[in-house]
Amino acid sequence: MSVTTRVVKNSSLLMVTSVVTNLMMFLLTLFTARYLGTYNFGLISSALSVIGIFGVFCDFGLGMYAIQKVSRDHNLTARYFGTAFVLRLILTILTFVIYVLFTTVSGFSGESFWVMVVVGGYMFFNSLTTFYYSMYQSNEQMHFQTIVNAVYSVGVFIVALVFIYLGGNVVWIAAAYPISMFIAFVVGHIIKIRHYPRFTFDFSKSFIGELIVNGIPFGITGVFTSIYFWIASVMLTFMSGNVAVGLFSSSQKLLLVLSSLFMLISNAVFPVMSQLYVTDTVKLNALYQKMLKYLLILSVPIAVGSAIYSADIIRIIFGEAFMDASTGLSVLIWAVIFMFLSGTTSTLLGAINKQFLVTKVTMGGAIVSVAANMFLIPLFSFVGASITAVLTEFVVLVLMLYALRRTEFGLNVRKAVVPFLQVLIANIIMALALVYLHLPFILGVVVAVVVYVIALFVTGAFNKEDRDILFGLVEQVRDRG
DSSP, X not given: OOHHXXXXXXXXXXXHXXXXXXXXXXXXXXXXXXXXXXXXHHHHHHHHHHHHHHGGGXXXXXXXXXXXXXXXXXXXXXXXXXXXXXXXXXXXXXXXXXXXXXXXXTTOOHHHHHHXXXXXXXXXXXXXXXXXXXXXXXXTOXXXXXXXXXXXXXXXXXXXXXXXXXXXXXXXXXXXXXXXXXXXXXXXXXXXXXXXXXXXXXXXXXXXXXXXXXXXXXXHHHHHHHHHHHHHHXXXXXXXXXXXXXXXXXXXXXXXXXXXXXXXXXXXXXXXXXXXXXXXXXXXHHHHXXXXXXXXXXXXXXXXXXXXXXXXXXXXXXXXXXXXXXHHHHHHTTHHHHHHHHHHHHHHHHHTTOHHHHHHHHHHHHHHHHHHHHHHHHHHHHHHHHHHHHHHHHHHHHHHHHHHTTSTTOOOHHHHHHHHHHHHHHHHHHHHHHHHXXXXXXXXXXXXXXXXXXXXXXXXXXXXXXXXXXXXXXXXXXXXX
């Protein structure tokens, strides 16, 4: 099995399950947004944004470093993940306590306070659950992650629906998140017991030092990444109120779905990249180039289509009360292109032990995000936050590519121009078809897919090598069936 086919296969498995889980999250958003309204929906969104920032301190890079080491030698699973789990648990408890103290002194009261605390419980169990994800990824057994993801997604939808049926308030709806994540954690733990060796623990100073010192760059990167991704909602909470947060979050939900999709792809790619770095750098470079191309093919039409049909998307998912959010979505969705490309570059840099370069870049992104939000939110509210998100992701991409040029894997701009133009032309053809035909949303999506696929073949963006990879994957799946 070729390296690219292997990655595509692992990614495809995760993406298929992601369709199911995101369908559940779509239905969850549809019901909860309409049930809660803009203010209470914004309240839960604010809480999720705050724990998005706090949550990175639960791990601080331990999981990523363990993936890097174990992906190169699976015999290290018990020692690295066993010791890292204890450290993860300690960090999670400390982070939860600090989070509750922050919530207390920040002026939250009544339902707002209890929503914040309840969502903090989700952060606690999510930290432990995603730790098991790292173990699955390092052993390239992502199907276990898809099982746990599906359990959580279906669980949170069902629990929230029950609470809505019972007439529960916003606190009860928020409780659906930690309850479902606890169930997912139990399932993940059962998988660990049945399919992985018993954890061993090495608390020697040298080994603990290795974990902490090498995990810190990943951890700091996670902190800065969470700041520039989540800070807009937090700043909107204090500068514009929960209604603005609700409108921004309704647009951001689609970006979060796409972000989770990319994380699944990244989780499949990172162990392979880490392994190739010590075995075959030529194949590693080829894999990186291929991933950039495929993610460009995937992300650009999503941005184009979402911008054209932003009002229809908001109306279908959130209802008429959220229609003002369509302007924000038509701006914010362009961030997905830069996010996919910079994320792939970040994954490569992490795999080749250049974590500090990623840390510097994400720090720059965090600074840009905070500064731009301070300027744009007072002027344009949630639309300003959307503009900032796009600007930040673009700056991060440019800095990532510049950082990569300092390694042997620097992007060859001349070679990248042709695939970029091919994908761009295919998307222009698709966009012109949609604008000219002026079709309703559902029919427009179908036509867009057909036109885009044809355009990819006509322009040569999807060439013979890509077809061989696709057909090889299909053949493997058929043979296994």
